[in-house]
Amino acid sequence: MSKRTWKELEQGVENGCSPWACRRSEARRCRTTSLPVTEAMQRSLAALFAARCRPQRWESVEASTNMWEILRVFTHWLAALPEPPTDVDAIHAVWNAWKLGRTTRVGGYHQVTRMGALLIDDPQVVGEVAEAMGKRIPKPRAQETSYTNAEYDQIKTPARRVFRSASIRIEHNARHLEQWRAGVFTEGGRDWLIGEVLDGLARTGHVPCRPRGRGELQAVARYARALGGGSKQHTWQRLYLTRLEATSLGVLLMAEFGLNLSVIHTLPVPRASAGSGPDGHPTYRLELVKRKRGSGHHHETRNVTDLGSGSPGRLITQALTATRFAREGVEALSPGTNCLIIWRTGTPSRGAGVGAWFRLGIGENSASDWGQLAGVAVGSPFRAAGGR
Incomplete structure (x- = not known):
């Protein structure tokens, strides 16, 4: 992460706002509301957060973003108390209540331990409460169970349907674009106009628009x-x-290769092996980064071959085809990004992506929302796959 980016992040946090919600402008005005605590508490928390937003403390955007979400949960919990503490030095009165109400689940365990690790850096936190925050807490076992075969089918079927529909749509328009570039259509006709739009869309990420008012654009x-x-x-x-379609692709990669969400989120673009493909069966090299493994074992490679419909390699071919325009657009904006799953949003903003329109990978929110969006009551689909 560049020094400029770290500086902007600190400026945003000092304003009491989400670190990734600040606009790149001279004033660096924040686009979100302040945390629901007193001004004194905001300043203390902002200072703690900003102090960690450095390469020596948090080495990735993901680490600081996850901590920001925990901070938001914590401050909303404080605001709901009958008598919320006014600054960090008064948190000792409620810390045990926060701790006891959170440590029965893995997610709550992380909220308590990470919040404690953040607060203990404040010079106002001393004595017994500092000891309590620094005390090791046994990590609870995950309560989720592996999928049954029926649950697995319930997940794979809509994921396959959603991603297949997207693949057909993109491939149909890709063929139309190829025909336009080859001069097949008569200039000025409907098919020619569609081809012209697709050419601009492939190069810029959006269709020709005009201002509509209130900052909105209209085709x-x-x-x-x-x-x-x-x-x-x-x-x-x-x-x-779309976000739903990209997450559906992630679900299929999870089902086919047994990958977890963190691996899929950062999965690099698979490359066809040198010399593969003359027989019509390309072999791809998957480079997997598994951060939960011990030191020296984070990286794993797999070779998968596209042997036709239903083979593991065919899913990689389909993924490469469906994401090729997005990957080309991101490569033009940020060379070397090398991420397989890229999708476009209809709401431009500065987020965990490239430019205003493109987003990378699959975040926790997308995973949690997928079941509802796909019409399947499973919550996040990225769970242990032992029931396969």
């Missing part, structure tokens, strides 16, 4: 008519995966 009328409308379904979704 140029003649292009919207050719496309059949100006909605996201008619415009940028022609070449890019």
